[in-house]
Amino acid sequence: MSIVRDLFTDHTLRTVALGAATLGIVAGALGSFAVLRRQSLLGDATSHAALPGIALAFLVSGSKAPLTLVLGAAVAGWIGTLLVMAVVRTTRVKYDSALGIVLSVFFGVGLVLLTIIQKRADAAQAGLDRFLFGQAASLLERDLITMAALGGIALAATVLLWKEFKLLTFDPDFGASLGFAVRRLDVLLTALLVIAIVVGLQTVGVVLMSAMVVAPGAAARQWTDRLGVMVVLAAAFGALAGVSGALVSSEASRMPTGPTIVLAAGVVVIVSLFLAPRRGLVWRWLADYRNRRRLGAGVALVDLYRLAEQHDTLRHAHEEAAIAATAGARVRHGLEELAERGWAERVDGDAWALTPAGRAEAERRLGGTG
Amino acid sequence: MTAPQLEIQAIAALVAAACALPGVFLVLRRMALISDAISHALLPGIVLAFFLVEDLTSPLLVVGAASTGLVTVLLVELLKRTELVREDAAIGLVFPVLFSIGVILITRFAGDVHLDVDAVLLGELAFAPFDRFVVAGYDVGPSALWLMSGILALNVTFIVLLYKELKLATFDAALATALGLSPALVHYGLMALVSVTAVGAFDAVGSILVVALMIAPPAAAYLLTDRLPVMLGLATLLGVGSALGGYWLAHWLDASIAGSMAGAAGIAFALAFLLAPERGLVSLARRRLRQRWEFAQGALAIHLMQHEGSPEAAEESRIEHLNRHLRWDPDFAARVVRGAQRRGLVARVDGSLALTDRGRAVARELVVR
C-alpha cells in the first residue's frame, strides 16, 4: 500500500490530508449546529460578505498581507452575520432572505470598492479579490498550526458550552427562561462558525468550505438521534472526506484536491441518505414494500375466501387472473406472502387455493360472519 | 444622458422587474438563496456544452448553463422531498458538488482553455449596450434588452396565468393538493422560471445583482404590505427604483454599476427595515414610547376618577402625591400631567388636578372597556 505509506512520508500529501482532516473535523462539528439551526448557507454567505472587508483592509493598509486581508474578511463576515441576526430577530423576514440580502449587498459594495481601487494606479491591487482564497492542494505547514489552534479553541468552546449550545439550538425560549444569555450564546456560536469559515476560505477556498459546513452534519444526522453522536460523527465524516479526497487527488494528476474532497463529502451524504438505518431511503422503501405486501396479502386472502364461498368448496383453486380481477394487479406478491405463511398454496400452474389454516385466518379476519 | 446610459437603465429596470416577480415567491417559500446556488452551479453545464461544441462563443454554452440551472433546482427539490434534509441544507449540498464537478472537468480536460463562467456569460451591465442585436442588417437595440423583455414577458404570463395556483401552493400546499392544483407542478414551474430568469439575467447584469434583485426588493416589500398583489407590485417598483438609483450612484462614484445597484437594493431594504410603517424599527420604537405615555396618562385619569368626590380627593389629586402613589419620579409625573393637559384630559385647579369631562370619559372607557 504505497498510498498509505505516502500519507506518512510524503510532505505534500501529509500536509494536505492533515489540513483537510482538521478542517473537516472543525467544520463538521460546528456545521452540525449550523445544519440544525438552518444556517447551512452561512459558508457561502460569509465568503461573499467578506469582499468589502478585504477591499477596505487593502484601501486602509495598502498591502495584500494575508493577515490584514483575513482580518478584514472576518470583520466584514462577522458584521454581516450580526445584521442577519438583527433582521431575523426584529422583522418577519426569514433567515434565508436576510442571508441573501447581506450576501448580495455586501458583495455589491465590495465590487464598488474594487472598481474604486481599480482606478488607483497601484499595481499592488493585482488579484485582490481572489488573492485571499486558497486551494486545498496548497495547504502549508503553518496553516496546519493556525487551523489546529483556532479549531482547538472552537472545539473547546463547544465542549465547554455543550449544554448551553444544545439548549440554544433546541429551545432558546426555554433557555432564556432558565436565565441563560441566549442571544450572546447565539452570537458566540455564530462567531465560532464565521471564524472557522474565514480560516477555511483562506486555506482551502470558498466552495470546499461551503460544502464542509453542510455535508458532514447533514450526513451524520441520518445515522443517529443523539446530538453528541451527530457532532462526533460529523467531525469524523468531515475528516474522512478530507483524507479520502486528498488521497484520490494524490493518485491521479490534474485531479484538483478541493473539488475531490467536495465530491467525497457528497458521496458520504448520498450513502447516508440511502443506507442510514431507519431514516435512510432504502430502509423506508423496504418498510413501504413490506407494508404493501402485508396489505396485499390481506386483500388476497379475503378474495380467495369469497371466491371459494361462491364455489361452495373452500379447496377450489382459482386462476391468478381471476383473483387479480378483483384484487388488482399487484396480487402476485400478496399470494406469495400468503403461501409463505401457509395460508394458500399453488395448485397446478397459475391457480391458487386456500389452505385450512388460511380459511381459519380469513374467517377470523372477517369476524366469523362470512 | 447618452444612448448607452439610457439603455443600461432600461436593461437594469427590466432585469429588476423580471427578478422581483419570481423573487417574491422565493422569499415567501424560504428558497431565496436558490438564485445564488444557481450562479455557482452553472459551471458543469457550461463545461459539458463546451466539450460538445468546442467553441467558447457558441450560444449552446448558455443553453448548457440554463440546463444546469434546471438540474440544480430539480436536485434541491428532490433532496427536500426526502424530508431528510431541510431546504437550506439541500441548497448547500447541491451547488458545491455541481461546481466541483465543473472544476474537475476543466482541470482534467481543458486546463489550457480559458473556460469559466465569465468566458460564457457576459455578466457585466456596463458592456450590455455594446452587445447589439442585429436583424437583417438593422441594429434593433442591445441583445440584453430583448432577452430580458422576453424573460419578463414570460414571468408576467406565468404569474398572471397561474396566480391563484401560485398563491395557494405558496401559502397552503395541502389545501392546494386537496383542490387538485398540484403544488409540486406549480413549484417545478416556478423553479424553472427562476432558473431561466437567473441565467438570462446573469448574462445581462452579472450574478450578484441578480441575487440582490431577487431577494432584497421582495423582502423589503414583505415588510411594507400584507397582501400578495401589493407585494408583487411593490417589489417590482422597489427593484426598478434600486436599479435606477444604483445607476446614478455608480455614475457619481464612477464605480461598478451592478455593485452600486446591489448596494441601492440594500439601502432600499434598510429603509424599509427602519422606516416601514407598522413594522419598521423606528415606528416600533415610537409606538412603544407613545404607548408608554398614553398608558401613563390613562393611569392618571383612572387614578383621579377613582378618587373623585371622595373625602381624600383633594389629597390624592395633588401632583406630589402622584409620585408616591403611582411610583413615578417627579420629572416623569410632570411630563405625564403636561401631556394629559394637552390632550384635555385634566385641568389644573390651584395646585391639584381635576378630570375634565373628556378625561372622565377616557378613564371610564379604559376601566370598563
Place this chain on the structure above:
Amino acid sequence: MTRGTQVADSHKLRSALAALAAVPAALALAGCGQQVVGEIDPSIGERRIRVVATTGMVSDAVEHVGGDRVDVQGLMGPGVDPHLYKASEGDVIRLAEADVVFYNGLHLEAKLADVFERMGGRVRTAAVTDGIPRSRLIASAAFGAAYDPHVWFDVRLWMGGVREVRDTLAELDPASAGAYRRNARAYLAELAQLDRYVRDRVAEVPPGRRVIITAHDAFNYFGRAYGFEVRGLQGISTVSEAGTRDVRELADFVAARRIPALFVESSVSPRTIEAVREAVRARGFDVSIGGSLFSDALGDPDTPAGEYAGMVRHNVDTIVAGLG
C-alpha cells in the same frame, strides 16, 4: 379577503403587469433601428483620436504608435488582471465615445471580446492579436480552436500586434498614416532591441536550468520563444485548481533537476508556490522564491515596469537573477 376583492385584485394585478410588459418593447424600439454602419467619422483628421485599450500592454502599444495623435484610455489599469476586471460606470462613456477600441483578443478579455467583435455598428474595434498569424499561436492541446492569449511574452510575436495597431490607426486616420508608420517603425526597432536583450540575458542561464515554474500557465510563449521549459500548477482557466499529485510531481521535478528558483505572479496568491517550495524542501533540496513576475498586467505607472518594455525587462531580469 372576500371573493370580490380578490377578483378585483387579480384584475388590477393583471393590467399592472401587462403595462409593465409593454415598457421594454417601447424602449427597445425608441431610438433604435438604425442601420449598422461602418463609416469613419470625418472629423477624425482634425482632432485627436479617442482610443480605448483594454490591458496595459495594449495601451502601451497604442501610445507608442499613436503618439500625440491619440488619447488613450486604458480600461484595465496597473495591477488589473483582465480575468478579474470589473467595469465602472465611467467605462461605459469611455467606450461609447471612443473612435476605436483596441483589445488583446484570443479570449483574454473573456466575453468582453465577443462584445467588441459585435460593436461594429457603433465603434470600430480591433484585436491586436489579429496581427499575429494563427499558425504562430499556441493552441490548446485538446481544443484546437482555443488559443493561449498570453502572446505579449514573446516580444517578436507582440511586434505583430504593434503592426496591427499601426494599420488600424492608419486606416482610421489616413491623414496621419505617415506619422503612425514612423512611430511604429521606431517602436518596432525598440522592441527588436528588447528581444535581443531578452535573448542575451537568457543566455546567462545554464541551459539545464532554463525552467520557469509559476502558479498558472501564463509563460508558454515566453518559454517557446526563449527556450525555457514552463511548468505551471494551474491551467489558464481561473477556476481550475491544482491537485495534490500535481504539487508532488512538480516538487519531484524541481528537486530532481535542482532548479534554483520558483516564481510568483503579482496577481496570484503566492500560497501555491510556497506549497511547492515546502514540498521541495521536504525532499532535501532548498529552492528559493525567485521574485515576482508580471503576468497579465503592467506595474505601477512611474516605475519601469509600468511600460511594456520595462515589464518584459523586469521579468527576464528576475528570471535570470533567480536561475542564474
Place this chain on the structure above:
Amino acid sequence: MSETPAIEVSDLTVAYGATPVLWDVDLTVPPGVLMAIVGPNGAGKTTLIKAILGLIRPAAGRVLVQGRPYDVQRRLVAYVPQRRTVDWDFPTSVLDVVTMGRYGALGWIRRPGRRDRRLALEALEQVGMTELAHRQISQLSGGQQQRVFLARALVQDASVYLMDEPFAGVDATTERAIVHLLRRLRETGRTVVVVHHDLQTVEEYFDWATLLNVRRIASGPVDEVFTEQNLRLTYGGRVAFLAEGRSAVVP
C-alpha cells in the same frame, strides 16, 4: 392578604406591531393556587406568560415573583412552552430533554451528572414515561411530547409553574394525567398558572381563573370569576349557554 403573592403583575402593557397585545394588566396570583388564564385567540395569554418570564420586553409595567423581580427569582419559576415551538426532529432523547430542566440549577458550563439524570428519571416516572426515556423525541405522540415538557418543568423543582396550553392536542389519557399532576403540584404548595383553551373544563380543573382579552377582565376564585357576564366581556358576546348551564364558546 398577608402572604406575598406568587406572582404580581402591575400595569403591564405589551405591543407587537401596531396593536397592543396586553394593555395595562394588573394581576395578583396568590400562592398555592391552580390558575387558568382564559381568553379568546389573540387575547395575549401566551404574551402574558412570556412577559412574566422576561422573554419579551413590555412597553410598560412590572412583574414580581414572590415579592422580588423575576431576574433574581428565576430559580423559583418553571416554564412549559407550547409544544410546537421546538423542532421535534432535533437529534436528542426524551431523558436528555428532561435533563435540560436541570440546566438552570447547574448554571454555566457545568455538565449534568448522575444526580441530574436521576432527578430526570424520577420526573419521567411522575408523568408515566419511564419506558420511553431513551426514545428519540421525533417518535413521540403529541401527548407524550407534552408529558416530556411537563417532566422537564418538574425537574426544575420550582415553586411557580407557568404552562402554555399543556392540554393542546393531547389524548384523553394524557389530559387526565396532566390534571392529576397539576393537582399534586398544588397540594405540595406550588403555584401553577396554565394558559387554557377549553372553557368546558375550567371549573373542573382549576380553582382560580383569570379572564383575559388584551386587558384583564377578571381574576379570582373560579366560582366568583367564571360568570356569564365576565365571559361575555371576555369573548365579546360570543358565548352561548349549553343546556346544563355551562358556557362554551361558539365560533
